[in-house]
Amino acid sequence: MFGVGFVVIAITAVTLSISFAALVYTGPLSVFLGQGINATLLGAAIMALVGSFFLSVRGSICNPQDVTAVLIGAAAAGIATTGNVPVEHLFPTVIGLIVTTGIFTGLVVFLAGAFKLSALVRYAPYPVIAGFLAATGYLLFMGALSIAARETVSISNLTMLFHSVAIIKWVPWVAGAIFLTFIERRQASELTVPTVLSLSVLAFFALLGICGYSLSDAMEMGLLLGPFDNTSFSLPYNSDFFAKIEWAAIASAAPTLIAVSGLTLLGALLNGTGIAMTLGAKFNSEQDMKATGLANVASATVAGLPGYVILGESILARRMGLRGQVPSLASAAGCLAALYFSADILAYMPAGLLVMAVAYLGFDLLATWLWESRNRLSRFEYGIVVLIVAIAATVGFLLALAVGMLAAIAIFIVSYANTEVILSRSTGATRRSRVERSEEESDYLSKVGSELVVLDLTGYLFFGTAHRLSEAVQSELSSERPIKYLILDFRRVPGIDTSATNSLAGMLETSEQAGVKLFFTGMSEDVEKQFALASPHNEGVKKIPNIDAALEIIEGDLLSEEPGGARVESARLMQLIERLEVEYHEDPGALERITLAPGEKLIRLGTISSECYFLLSGTLRAEIEDQSGNRVRVAEFQPCALVGEIAYYAEVPRTAWVIASTDSKVVRVDLKRMERAPTQTLIEFHKAAARSLARRVMRMTRLTSEL
Incomplete structure (x- = not known):
């Protein structure tokens, strides 16, 4: 089982790495696919080796990822199709983009771990994450079609497939991807994907033989991955190479760098946590962030694609008996072996295999996050997911993320504004200070207690919730049973914004006009400071350290008004x-x-x-x-x-x-x-x-x- 597991992990790593390379080097860049595959394989091997030494959960495999490959592929396609970069500068510029993205991502992730900032990524809105993953599924499917067509395919030129691309190049493989998605979701098993892909390859070559086609015939028909114009690979760091890099084009892709680094952070955290829970191991997020950062920087030096811990492959390796650093070594060994024999073997790999693998990844994401999430999300949250996918398909991926984030923020503001800012309402008839008084005084306070109203506030006060509070205060002031005292307790209020401060100032003015004494109690130092900065002229406001002190003051005032006074x-x-x-x-x-x-x-x-x-x-x-x-x-x-x-x-x-x-x-x-x-x-x-x-x-x- 150990030997089988080693081989399975090696083949899986090679297949995925080549598939991700094909996502980047497509369309006008497809002529550089051979060199791109070699760079990706070498980078994947380095990434796996570095991760094996530094990741907190032994057995975790650090490899390139589909979500980051999609983003870099989109940016590379944009550079290649704008016409602003000369053809002879395309490959150096794309290599520069990959290296820059990898180093930037590595540094960001490493520093996040070093300064213990990784937890901040968990604040990303769930609908935006779901929309991003669903949109990634769509782009992976488009990427699979681009691999088949050998040019960039999008929703705008989708009909081109039926006119200029042979059906045999993509329809059977897309159908296989749909079948694989269906089987995997019905009878999930770690061996399903590698088994179906292997059988598909065997079936492909068997059909070639049955139909009487040779490998040369298949290559001429475009059914195989080759031929490659140049399969050699060396580190092209020299003055001529750097001179051909169009740094302005790379600078225009700055949003991609930010997106890749953020998604690497998020993916590393989620996948690392999932692996630790599955394997029953202890997960150290800071250590893994630093390890992922180092792995990305090391991989970027040879133009490898960015990545992080891969969930399925790591769990599969453990269940097949691989322990410690062996899974990472298997992944690295497979990539290095494929790199060494690439000129002889990779050119004869069925191009449709990459179409099927990438399309399967896309269908799986779409099924999980676009179809199944409709039952987990509210109507508005699911609307964000659909919106992100629609914009990603018609306008652009990064714009889709930005619009989705804005929509999530807008929904949050509206939803939070509708939450009850008043935790509880009580009166002086039941709400008392800690002062124990005579039975007669207690009875009198119960009798006149309705003249005092206490509103316990909760949550952050901003323009939305402050308006609801203002309405509640106005309702108390205009009540049929007049009040003399009103306490707003801020003990559970962590902060306020300027709009809320202005609303509080308005409440103070309104209460004074109504002859009601308004008390602010329990304000934290930050809240009190914000109120003082925004309302410097409200020196008359009664700010009491705690509600008990305010209740004691008001009880004293009420008892002093008792006819004849309280006689002991x-x-x-x-x-x-x-x-x-x-x-x-x-x-x-x-x-x-x-x-x-x-x-x-x-x-x-x-x-x-x-x-x-x-x-x-x-x-x-x-x-x-x-x-x-x-x-x-x-x-x-x-x-x-x-x-x-x-x-x-x-x-x-x-x-x-x-x-x-x-x-x-x-x-x-x-x-x-x-x-x-x-x-x-x-x-x-x-x-x-x-x-x-x-x-x-x-x-x-x-x-x-x-x-």
Whole structure:
């Protein structure tokens, strides 16, 4: 199996490399096909050898690729057909294009790996990638027809095939490609493609014999790849060769260089990931980017075509028993052997074999990305795929990619603008600060809480989403139930643009006219800076570090408006505490008044819960430790608030420290001690505490439903 696998990988590498060379050296360049094949084979061998040493997944084969060959072929065809390059300068100019593209691509990919920028390629829109691959399938099919016609074929001159190209040169081979595509997609196997191609070659030569044609007859009929005008190959780096290179023509193909480098990055990442997942190996994207870059630069020095890790051939090699560097060595050995014997063998290879191989690659891409993707993409996304293919067929490949990218961006903007920028809406009736207040104050805040509206925002704010936010704010300001306070929480907003900033300034002005106080909370440093730069005259805007601080301010304002004010002496719990002090005056340990100085601890984290506390005056705060070990305030207690009742009733250790923020007075209520001789007042105290807890839970439940 090892020997068979070695031979299969070698033949596959040779066949694909020659096919890709035929995509470039076609039409007016077909006279240079022999030299082009030799350059491609030598470059493929070098690429495979370099990749075998540096790729992270051993067994991966780095070879030229169809997508890059199509782009270079299109650029080469453009140079050859414009008429601006003299005939004697065509081959040096195309060689210069290939070398320049290979070196540029290699450097870009290598630097992407060195600076760990490879992940940026993953941001390419999926519909554009699908459209690109589908358009590549179309161009591969056109390339296959160009190989058969020995001149450039496009949709504009497609009818020429039926008039000036013998049917036998392309129809049977295209039909074979369709059959191969059908078989491969119905009964996928790593051996299907090489087996069908080999049988096709055998059938071709068998039919030649049956029909009584010799190899010379077949060559004269144009059924074989030869004859080649010049099959020798040497590195033509001399002053005469460089003098014939039309660098202006190469410069005009700059978009091709960019496209090839980007697609090499993307293809190397996708194929490398696929191979690693299939083989159960660890994939190092940075290492593979650098390896792919080095392989492309090395291959470019001999005018080899750009490429990257090839998925199918690498997986096939592993399943046929080839391990380590052997698959790459098999690929390199096959290409070098074909290069050495090219004058004697390659000229007699059926030209239709290349037509069939290239057409199969095209049909496979079209079936996957133009036909099957219609079930995976939305209507608009699939429209982008069809648009890219249509423009690539009628106008140009690179323009198709540009238009597809613009269409994808436009759809993204429209779709993102329709996403809900408001994550949740709540009111002061359920949304409270961390300040624990008396039962009477909590009831009053629930009563007037509708005067406060909180809008939690999410996502990036730009002109589309900012308009939706502006409409929502205007709806709140013109509501039948008037509000006095409006909070926009930016905690989940990573950034804003200038249009959004102007919209926020307009909201501020509108709210002031409506007599509503507008608060911006949770702005990140970047968002706040952008807002300040775009709206330097909005000094009056209330920007609060976090929503809790804003809620605390507004609650204070609302309570100050309570008729008669909040009187601590009238609180029901205060009255119960005073009655308990009278009833248990003979047991001084049951209730104890404690005075605390600022910073003094009342409750320690983790201690046993045997009592609760009632705050008479002053302010207390509850603190916990975050993951960094820093103390964080999680609650604040105002007079008439119960402290520590949750841990007591749950029978768990204390969950936080409670510390005095100001001079404070509390009553320690030892409930367990008093329960030895319970009174009716003690029962009422338990009920009042339970009612306070129940209301807090109900408020949190309503808030959860609102969020």
